[in-house]
Amino acid sequence: MRENPYVPYPALLKRSYFESDDFSLKTFEFELLDGNRIDYIPGQFCEISVFGKGEAPFGIASSPTEGHILKFTVNKAGLVTTALHEAEEGSILGIRGPLGNGYPVEKFRGKNVLIVGGGFAFTTLRSLLVYLLNSRSDYEKITVIYGARTPGLLLYREELFEWEKRDDLKVILTVDREFPGWEKQVGFVPQVLERTAPSSKDCYAVVCGPPIMIKFTLPVLEKLGFKPEMVYTSLEKRMKCGIGKCGRCNIGPKYICKDGPVFSLAQLAELPEDY
Amino acid sequence: MFEKLRETARELLSKGEVECVLGFAEGTLPMIYTPYHARKPEEAEKLVYGPFAAPNIATYLRKLKGKKAAVIVRGCESRTINLLISEKQLNREDVKIIGVPCTGALDRKRILKDYGGEIREARIEGEKVIVKGDKGEKAYVLEEYISPSCKSCLYPEAIDPDIKIDGPSRDGEKADFSDIEKIEKMSPAEKWEFFEKELSKCIRCYACREICPMCYCESCFVDSNRPVWVEPGFDYTDILSFHLIKMYHMAGRCVDCGACERACPLGIRLSFLTRKLTKDMKEAYNFVSGLSPEEKPALGVFSPDDREDFIL
Amino acid sequence: MKKIEKEKLLRHLEEKGNLVRLDRARQDPLSVTKSSHLPQEELLLLFRINGDKGVEIRVPEGRGGKILFGVSPCEARAVDLLDLTFLRDRIDPYYKRKREDNVLFVLACNKPRSTCFCTSFGYGPFSGKFGDVFMVDIGDNLLIDPVTEKGSKALEGLELEEATPSDLEKMESLKRSAEGAITTVNIEGISEKLKKMFLDEIWADLAFKCVNCGACTYVCPTCYCFDIQDVERTNWGYRERVWDSCMFPIYSLETSGHNPRPTGVERMRNRIMHKFSYYPELYGEYGCVGCGRCIRACPVNFDIREALETLKEVEVAA
Numbered sequence: 001m002r003e004n005p006y007v008p009y010p011a012l013l014k015r016s017y018f019e020s021d022d023f024s025l026k027t028f029e030f031e032l033l034d035g036n037r038i039d040y041i042p043g044q045f046c047e048i049s050v051f052g053k054g055e056a057p058f059g060i061a062s063s064p065t066e067g068h069i070l071k072f073t074v075n076k077a078g079l080v081t082t083a084l085h086e087a088e089e090g091s092i093l094g095i096r097g098p099l100g101n102g103y104p105v106e107k108f109r110g111k112n113v114l115i116v117g118g119g120f121a122f123t124t125l126r127s128l129l130v131y132l133l134n135s136r137s138d139y140e141k142i143t144v145i146y147g148a149r150t151p152g153l154l155l156y157r158e159e160l161f162e163w164e165k166r167d168d169l170k171v172i173l174t175v176d177r178e179f180p181g182w183e184k185q186v187g188f189v190p191q192v193l194e195r196t197a198p199s200s201k202d203c204y205a206v207v208c209g210p211p212i213m214i215k216f217t218l219p220v221l222e223k224l225g226f227k228p229e230m231v232y233t234s235l236e237k238r239m240k241c242g243i244g245k246c247g248r249c250n251i252g253p254k255y256i257c258k259d260g261p262v263f264s265l266a267q268l269a270e271l272p273e274d275y
Numbered sequence: 276m277f278e279k280l281r282e283t284a285r286e287l288l289s290k291g292e293v294e295c296v297l298g299f300a301e302g303t304l305p306m307i308y309t310p311y312h313a314r315k316p317e318e319a320e321k322l323v324y325g326p327f328a329a330p331n332i333a334t335y336l337r338k339l340k341g342k343k344a345a346v347i348v349r350g351c352e353s354r355t356i357n358l359l360i361s362e363k364q365l366n367r368e369d370v371k372i373i374g375v376p377c378t379g380a381l382d383r384k385r386i387l388k389d390y391g392g393e394i395r396e397a398r399i400e401g402e403k404v405i406v407k408g409d410k411g412e413k414a415y416v417l418e419e420y421i422s423p424s425c426k427s428c429l430y431p432e433a434i435d436p437d438i439k440i441d442g443p444s445r446d447g448e449k450a451d452f453s454d455i456e457k458i459e460k461m462s463p464a465e466k467w468e469f470f471e472k473e474l475s476k477c478i479r480c481y482a483c484r485e486i487c488p489m490c491y492c493e494s495c496f497v498d499s500n501r502p503v504w505v506e507p508g509f510d511y512t513d514i515l516s517f518h519l520i521k522m523y524h525m526a527g528r529c530v531d532c533g534a535c536e537r538a539c540p541l542g543i544r545l546s547f548l549t550r551k552l553t554k555d556m557k558e559a560y561n562f563v564s565g566l567s568p569e570e571k572p573a574l575g576v577f578s579p580d581d582r583e584d585f586i587l
Numbered sequence: 588m589k590k591i592e593k594e595k596l597l598r599h600l601e602e603k604g605n606l607v608r609l610d611r612a613r614q615d616p617l618s619v620t621k622s623s624h625l626p627q628e629e630l631l632l633l634f635r636i637n638g639d640k641g642v643e644i645r646v647p648e649g650r651g652g653k654i655l656f657g658v659s660p661c662e663a664r665a666v667d668l669l670d671l672t673f674l675r676d677r678i679d680p681y682y683k684r685k686r687e688d689n690v691l692f693v694l695a696c697n698k699p700r701s702t703c704f705c706t707s708f709g710y711g712p713f714s715g716k717f718g719d720v721f722m723v724d725i726g727d728n729l730l731i732d733p734v735t736e737k738g739s740k741a742l743e744g745l746e747l748e749e750a751t752p753s754d755l756e757k758m759e760s761l762k763r764s765a766e767g768a769i770t771t772v773n774i775e776g777i778s779e780k781l782k783k784m785f786l787d788e789i790w791a792d793l794a795f796k797c798v799n800c801g802a803c804t805y806v807c808p809t810c811y812c813f814d815i816q817d818v819e820r821t822n823w824g825y826r827e828r829v830w831d832s833c834m835f836p837i838y839s840l841e842t843s844g845h846n847p848r849p850t851g852v853e854r855m856r857n858r859i860m861h862k863f864s865y866y867p868e869l870y871g872e873y874g875c876v877g878c879g880r881c882i883r884a885c886p887v888n889f890d891i892r893e894a895l896e897t898l899k900e901v902e903v904a905a
Contacts, residue, residue, distance in 0.1 A: 004680045006631045006826075010642050033641065051634045051642055052819030078842035079500045092641045238841045240815045243677040246831070247812030248839050250857075253865035258676065272785040274857070275847045302888035304702070309888035310796040330887055334798060395701050409698070478617065478627065480832070482800035482886050498837050507816040507829045508628040538886030540616045540802045
């Protein structure tokens with residue numbers, strides 16, 4: 001990051017495409033200009049600037065092992081995301097980062113890893129998965145459980161189907177209800193997790209998804225024997241500066257942007273319910 | 276002095292007729308009463324009313340939604356309740372209205388300024404405010420130090436209260452708009468300069484908005500980013516936009532209680548605007564806001580014989 | 588301590604640069620010291636969009652420092668507290684530049700106000716350890732003592748006399764009378780206690796009178812929360828930060844519509860917790876200096892001293 005942490009790097013929007021079949025999610029691939037680069041780890045985020053509209057924070061969906069392209073998948077919701085969705089390929093935008101702590105990938109070395117995702121929160125989980133697969137032999141069993149409302153809302157579908165075929169990785173995909181042509185799992189993520197019942201032995205779990213999914217997934221993990229210090233999740237709150245100054249994203253004395261966004265359940269247990 | 280009110284409140288609470296009695300209590304600083312809701316009969320002892328009450332208590336009814344409350348009101352506050360009922364923000368059955376006499380709300384900032392030192396104590400004695408502090412004891416004539424809005428008040432007493440506490444009140448017939456007339460006579464350039472001097476003090480803390488019982492919108496135009504009506508920052512254009520658009524929203528809905536002006540930490544004279552609204556509504560439509568809960572908002576109805584000579 | 592004639596010192600400082608006099612009138616309601624380091628509106632960057640050639644980003648230059656003359660000890664202490672946020676971890680360059688450029692001439696507070704409660708925080712109206720130069724107005728002269736190197740430098744070239752024992756005696760007497768005029772709130776143990784009070788019902792009671800305007804936070808010399816917004820013009824624009832307030836609903840409102848602090852109760856709790864629990868936990872210092880500005884500016888007489896007393900009285904399970 002720059003010495004002036006408020007100044008974004010100019011970034012070229014190389015490619016953008018719809019990620020979901022309802023046109024609400026788009027993936028953006030950026031290349032930093034002027035030879036700049038961002039060294040990041042999975043789970044970190046950036047502030048993307050649409051100059052004149054403002055900035056908004058997004059988890060990095062690419063993995064640092066994939067080269068210099070930065071990838072984000074963004075839901076069209078507010079002022080900045082709408083402008084971002086309208087940005088044409090070839091536009092120059094701004095990127096500030098990396099921000100936040102990221103997943104504790106060093107701890108995962110030599111351990112089993114369970115990735116549980118829901119809806120469009122799979123972005124940094126993709127980053128993590130690609131990162132782990134890049135040095136597959138450093139980790140033991142990797143299990144991915146990912147669900148969305150409909151097949152068309154699963155992010156990175158083609159990659160998911162490829163990963164499904166691998167025998168060094170277990171990928172379980174699910175949608176909320178039956179769909180014509182869908183022959184994989186049907187059911188909510190917590191239920192599928194319960195049915196799959198991955199072993200908690202020597203296993204870290206990383207959970208990202210909508211609050212309601214998290215709420216029902218955590219008790220299942222507990223039942224499966226996952227200890228709070230072995231379960232990580234990534235939090236979101238309204239953010240502006242991304243560096244723990246502007247004030248608004250605090251949970252108790254911690255700032256999501258600076259001390260998070262990744263927290264273990266053990267860490268969260270120490271914090272007030274302020275999110 | 277407050278015995279009658281306290282007795283009434285105590286009775287309402289002990290009979291369980293209401294869950295709370297909303298009004299004011301003594302504050303921690305001189306010349307300021309603080310909003311208070313008594314919930315137990317013994318808490319009725321704390322209730323007070325009078326010139327030291329600065330906010331419009333009707334603002335606090337939003338915080339008591341779903342509760343059966345009695346509310347202690349002056350004329351302006353009772354008219355606010357009528358407006359809130361007509362705008363479907365409040366059910367008449369949910370509030371018991373206790374009317375108290377009103378001799379005007381004190382323009383506290385002006386006394387602080389004129390005293391010129393640190394005031395540590397104050398009390399009302401008849402028609403005077405007696406203050407004590409590091410400049411000794413001084414007396415101020417209340418009538419000279421009430422809010423400008425109160426000087427042009429047409430209805431100092433509560434309208435149709437359920438219970439009325441008697442006492443001396445201001446005379447609504449004495450309503451004085453002479454200083455507004457003075458501004459009306461200014462040239463556009465003079466007006467511009469006059470308002471710029473006043474409004475450029477604004478720090479956008481929105482105390483005037485938050486204290487206003489009629490500014491109850493869930494989201495305010497000034498906070499909108501799609502579209503941006505008012506830009507962030509302190510360009511005078513934006514400050515002026517905020518205050519003027521707010522006033523447009525208040526035409527026919529403002530009772531000119533003066534609470535916004537008394538709330539302003541910078542002492543901006545917002546009553547120049549609110550009183551102009553009051554005066555214009557009266558002159559253009561013979562309309563006084565909040566006289567009855569059945570009345571439709573003046574700018575919410577059309578009549579073929581409405582004045583239109585001011586339309587360019 | 589040394590002493591000097593006030594006029595002589597002022598002439599010297601006027602020659603040095605941008606002198607801002609805070610000693611002539613009470614600085615209320617806004618804290619000039621805060622505004623001088625964290626202005627209510629501050630340009631972060633300008634950008635120009637050059638078609639497909641890219642974006643040109645420019646960071647504005649600093650405007651040079653100010654000599655703030657007559658800063659009260661509480662406000663000078665407040666800047667030290669701002670340092671904890673802005674000069675730690677990721678350094679804020681805009682703040683840092685002003686912090687380095689500005690010189691703070693602190694003037695002991697001879698006449699505290701009825702709302703002052705600075706002595707609750709382990710210092711007082713005559714504390715001489717804040718800012719760059721400490722001064723005491725003893726009537727005919729100023730007693731003066733540099734606190735930092737920057738302060739010593741600002742006094743270079745001035746002939747200072749030694750303060751006499753009678754000068755010092757005068758100072759002591761002023762100090763006693765000032766300290767005696769201040770009400771101390773005993774806040775011992777409040778930060779530990781607050782940690783256990785997040786879910787307490789008292790917050791609803793405390794927040795009742797608050798209407799959630801931003802007056803208290805804007806006048807507060809230690810409140811620093813800000814918003815960052817873009818302003819768009821044709822082919823160019825700028826990004827600025829403006830003060831924000833944790834009392835406003837949109838401060839924490841998320842695009843999804845979810846608000847983790849949906850009512851005034853949660854927002855009041857966060858404001859008090861930030862000053863009296865989170866700041867102590869992070870930095871070992873309270874985020875309040877007891878200047879009483881919020882008390883004076885509040886339109887509904889929310890008095891933080893009273894709130895602290897109330898919080899102290901609440902019984903919490905161990």
